Amino acid sequence: MKKELLTDIRHLLARAGFYLSEVCTLRPSSFDFVARRDNLLLIIKVLSNIDSMNENVANELLFLAKYLDGVPILIGEKTSSSVLEDDVVYYRHGIPIITYKTMENYLHGILPIVCAAPGGFYANFDGEKIRKMREERGISLGHLARIAGVSRRTIRMYESGERASIEVAERIVNFLGEEVLKPINFLEIAGERMPDIEKEVNDEILSLLESLGMSIFPTSRCPFNALSELFDELFLVGVREKRIMERARLISNVSKVVEKDSVFFVEKSIRKNIEGIPIIVKEEIKRIKDPFKIVQLIKERE
Secondary structure, eight states, X not given: OHHHHHHHHHHHHHHTTOEEXXXXXXXXXXXXXXXXXXXXXXXXXXXXXXXXXXXXXXXXHHHHHHHHTOEEEEEEEEOSSSBOOTTEEEEETTEEEEOHHHHHHHHTTOOOOEEEETTEEEEEEOHHHHHHHHHHTTOOHXXXXXXXXXXXXXXXXXXXXXXXXXXXXXXXHHHHTSOOEEOOOHHHHXXXXXXXXXXXXXXXXXXXXXXXXXXXXXXXXXXXXXXXXXTTEEEEEEOOOTTXXXXXXXXXXXXXXXXXXXXXXXXXXXXXXXXXXXXXEHHHHHHOOSTHHHHHHHHHHO
């Protein structure tokens, strides 16, 4: 089921003008593929059952989104106990979760207005619009509260942007006769929730690079082993030689979509480049004193 859903999502995004990476077949992997359209980069995980996503996977998605300036998103079909509703945004560990149909509607300009949270489904009001309509029509707080079945204080909260249950939202919309609910742009909202994430550097080669002044951000569930920043340039970094040809092909492909360069720093290699990715061995790193020389070496071997 996941394979079919993954294929359908890729076809949908391709038709909508997104440039897609290959599917990440190396495991474990926090994402299945990345997709870009103009300045929008999506880091996508696809699961039939969204309960399969644990906190570690979610944190890695958030980590990648933060440093690659992208948006993490999980597309699924169900939980262990229920089917996901279309045009509803769910959240797990800070990751927005939607169905195929919700994404399809979003790409056609139809944004969802309902989000799922503990206790049920909710909608966000355009609070300023409600207040203006109420005042222009001479509707008191008490009257609107009676119509909605809530307190006057709760109406004030709605006018300040507090969300409401779907049942209350429907009563207010029906009474006012106009749309006063705010659509949920889940891609923008996800981008606002990126936490500061720090990871300890335990790899010897990455530690060497860090000592030269490179900022190192290790990954644990990616084809690349770290993101590294030097002189405002961000690189996808590989340090493991196992299955290096397969990993290099995938990393090279992902690099093109995320629009970042990539490099391998390894113990030993007779090659200087694999799949367009520069290869630099540990002994070369040890001889470098000026960090700018690392960038020069990467550019020479691209």
